Amino acid sequence: MGFKFYAPASLFLLLLSLPAFAYGWGVDGHAIICQIAQDRLSDPAAAAVEDLLPNYAKNNLSRLCSWADRVKFRYRWSSPLHYIDTPDGLCTYDYDRDCKDEDGVKGRCVSGGITNYTNQLLDYGNSSSESQYNLTEALLFLAHLMGDVHQPLHVGFTTDRGGNTINVRWYRRKSVLHHVWDDNIIETAEERFYNDNVEEFTEAIKQNITGEWSDQVAKWEKCSDNKVACPDVYASESIEAACDWAYKDVKNNTQLEDDYFLSRLPVVNLRLAECGVRLAATLNRIFG
Ligand SMILES: *[C@@H]1O[C@H](CO)[C@@H](O)[C@H](O)[C@H]1NC(C)=O
Numbered sequence: 001m002g003f004k005f006y007a008p009a010s011l012f013l014l015l016l017s018l019p020a021f022a023y024g025w026g027v028d029g030h031a032i033i034c035q036i037a038q039d040r041l042s043d044p045a046a047a048a049v050e051d052l053l054p055n056y057a058k059n060n061l062s063r064l065c066s067w068a069d070r071v072k073f074r075y076r077w078s079s080p081l082h083y084i085d086t087p088d089g090l091c092t093y094d095y096d097r098d099c100k101d102e103d104g105v106k107g108r109c110v111s112g113g114i115t116n117y118t119n120q121l122l123d124y125g126n127s128s129s130e131s132q133y134n135l136t137e138a139l140l141f142l143a144h145l146m147g148d149v150h151q152p153l154h155v156g157f158t159t160d161r162g163g164n165t166i167n168v169r170w171y172r173r174k175s176v177l178h179h180v181w182d183d184n185i186i187e188t189a190e191e192r193f194y195n196d197n198v199e200e201f202t203e204a205i206k207q208n209i210t211g212e213w214s215d216q217v218a219k220w221e222k223c224s225d226n227k228v229a230c231p232d233v234y235a236s237e238s239i240e241a242a243c244d245w246a247y248k249d250v251k252n253n254t255q256l257e258d259d260y261f262l263s264r265l266p267v268v269n270l271r272l273a274e275c276g277v278r279l280a281a282t283l284n285r286i287f288g
Pocket residue numbers: 031060062063198199
């Protein structure tokens with residue numbers, strides 16, 4: 001490649017690699033969740049998903065599972081819908097206290113977003129009215145936000161912005177704690193254990209869903225009080241996991257290596273599994 005291409009190419013790479021604030025699992029984490037979910041859909045839910053997905057991604061929700069991150073700048077209003085800020089050091093989540101955007105507008109957080117898009121999708125197939133909403137977008141938001149609410153640091157402390165302002169080294173490379181949980185743990189797992197292959201990683205999680213974890217799956221799927229979606233339960237689990245695992249023993253400028261990676265990977269595996277199972281269960285309730 002000639003020198004004259006060097007600058008634009010590297011600028012492009014730089015733009016792609018800019019730290020992603022509050023993006024949720026990286027592309028692979030979201031793709032894994034949506035792939036697990038798609039394979040567990042009931043017939044009516046699978047048919048609705050096929051109908052709502054655009055033609056270029058027919059039958060593959062996982063290809064568009066990061067769509068909501070890509071439109072964050074076009075749809076500026078949507079960016080608070082990806083996370084929840086909780087009070088520093090408390091390790092608890094409370095909808096009335098915490099689900100709001102930076103201007104204090106209630107309901108504008110990832111939990112409110114999940115409820116919003118679940119309610120919109122409940123209109124699907126209602127022949128007496130065309131939904132006033134774009135239900136393709138509702139599906140893509142719901143599939144993505146279910147992932148985000150399961151990423152422990154998407155329900156993190158306010159001052160450090162869910163670990164976005166905590167600088168760390170991931171082995172040799174500079175990173176921030178939030179990005180470690182969005183991407184670095186997953187990428188390192190893929191490199192080390194799964195031939196750099198997201199499908200192999202997904203298969204390994206699916207095997208544990210039908211093996212190791214099979215006796216827990218019914219509990220994961222359940223949503224109390226006959227609710228269709230229960231994001232507040234998942235948000236509470238996330239801030240607990242954030243305190244117990246993500247923030248634990250990490251200070252600004254800590255170097256994170258095998259000790260951290262190997263002890264946290266099981267938590268990431270479990271969150272991805274729970275999330276895939278719950279996304280399917282939620283879609284099955286919506287379209288069922
Ligand atoms: C769906 O797309 C993803 C990402 O492009 C790919 O990894 C996966 O194999 C596809 N799944 C199917 C069933 O085609």
